[in-house]
Amino acid sequence: MAVYLDYNATTPVSTEVADLVYQMMVEEFGNAGSRTHEYGVKAKQALELARSQVANIAAADKTEVIFTSGATESNNIAILGLKKFAEQAGKKHIITSKIEHKAVLEPIEHLEQQGFEVTYLDATAQGQVDTEQLKAALREHTVLVSIMHINNETGAIQPIDEICELLSEHDAYLHVDAAQSFGKYPFDLDNSRIDFISVSGHKLYAPKGVGALIMRRRGFIKPPLKPIYYGGGQEKGLRPGTLATPLIAGLGLACELAKKNAQKWLIHVSKLKAEFISALDELGAEVNGQNTSPYTLNFSVPGVNSEAAMVKLKGIVAVSNGSACTSNSYISSHVLTAMGLDTDRIAGAIRVSFGINTQHIPYKDITTALRSLM
Known part of the structure; x- marks a missing residue:
């Protein structure tokens, strides 16, 4: 799974x-x-x-x-x-x-x-x-x-x-x-x-x-x-x-429960996000957005299309390339477009979002799959 x-x-x-x-x-x-x-x-x-x-x-x-x-x-x-x-x-x-x-x-x-x-x-x-x-x-x-x-x-x-x-x-x-x-x-x-x-x-x-x-x-x-x-x-x-x-x-x-645990949750997901960014560094990945929530990471890998990445990552991790409400659409993200990102970077954007249940993330399998598309 x-x-x-x-x-x-x-x-x-x-x-x-x-x-x-x-x-x-x-x-x-x-x-x-x-x-x-x-x-x-x-x-x-x-x-x-x-x-x-x-x-x-x-x-x-x-x-x-x-x-x-x-x-x-x-x-x-x-x-x-x-x-x-x-x-x-x-x-x-x-x-x-x-x-x-x-x-x-x-x-x-x-x-x-x-x-x-x-x-x-x-x-x-x-x-x-x-x-x-x-x-x-x-x-x-x-x-x-x-x-x-x-x-x-x-x-x-x-x-x-x-x-x-x-x-x-x-x-x-x-x-x-x-x-x-x-x-x-x-x-x-x-x-x-x-x-x-x-x-x-x-x-x-x-x-x-x-x-x-x-x-x-x-x-x-x-x-x-x-x-x-x-x-x-x-x-x-x-x-x-x-x-x-x-x-x-x-x-x-x-x-x-959130009121009681929010600070603990933030520490947990912040650690996961930092580890994920570190793993992506070897691919030359670009993070989309700054001053972002510890729960969310949006990135693009040069030369990698997000639709191809979704297929390659299937069975490894469940991620998305945009809002769940529009993920069945191939229309470019209105958010990334409004930020002025170039077409290739938008087409390659992948969203990862963490939760309190997230534990082991297969970073090596992820980077191997993405590298094969470069």
Whole structure:
């Protein structure tokens, strides 16, 4: 079996989380909306515990957390949910970057088609957004700035604190897609200037199909979000439908475990990444991106095409050549293109992502396989 090195695409569910999810599915299976018996009461208690566990990661209040099906839905609610407010306030300008995940770019493109004006920030060659360009792009009628925390392809850490400082005197809402960082990279997200944080469970050793949106109040004022679909009053009227209590409880526990172990995890994956880079040195590999997450390594080997590499590495390691959402496409990475990398380097880019379960990596087999393609 190939060694799994694609944790940015998805993580295995931790044993503790899986045990809790199973228990909530077959034993404590009540509907949190059922107020007339103990099954519903226990489900409601599990939800509120999970709400606190998620909130603690970002120093938020548990009342500022709503549960969703994942970061994609959270992104959609944060972005599309502002539409009515923006139109009524006459603020129809949005700022985002060219390196965002499609789960952010596509909802914004949807608003652009409906008359919103969008400024797409460039990325530096290192993979960070250009904050000077952001400063210049801000207008009186800017309603939203949406910048990810850690890029899913390169692992480039975005200057969130600097962005928060730039927005300190502006009333635009700040949305941060934290799918690749929440719980694992315990920095920046506790900044109270961040209005919306999108969370994904399956990037954090919780099940697929669950996530959260943190919506910070400004003083005592809630963000002016409206639901993007309808059918019930659950989750403060923003996200209708019966809540997936077992998955939510699992997400909560995953956050608690991350809060407890994040520093230890960072030490572990940092060591793996350093070893991997050292092994690639003999191939003349180029690392794509700087100031990157210890969990992610994106590299290109001169003369090696990533599609050929995927075939050659099959059975050795499970890696990717981009986002899992677009890995079945042969379109060049929009992230690496925005960074200004040349065509050959983009075509050769391979993404390796580490996890807490990663142990032995067959470096010799990897370098031998890649050298055979040079």
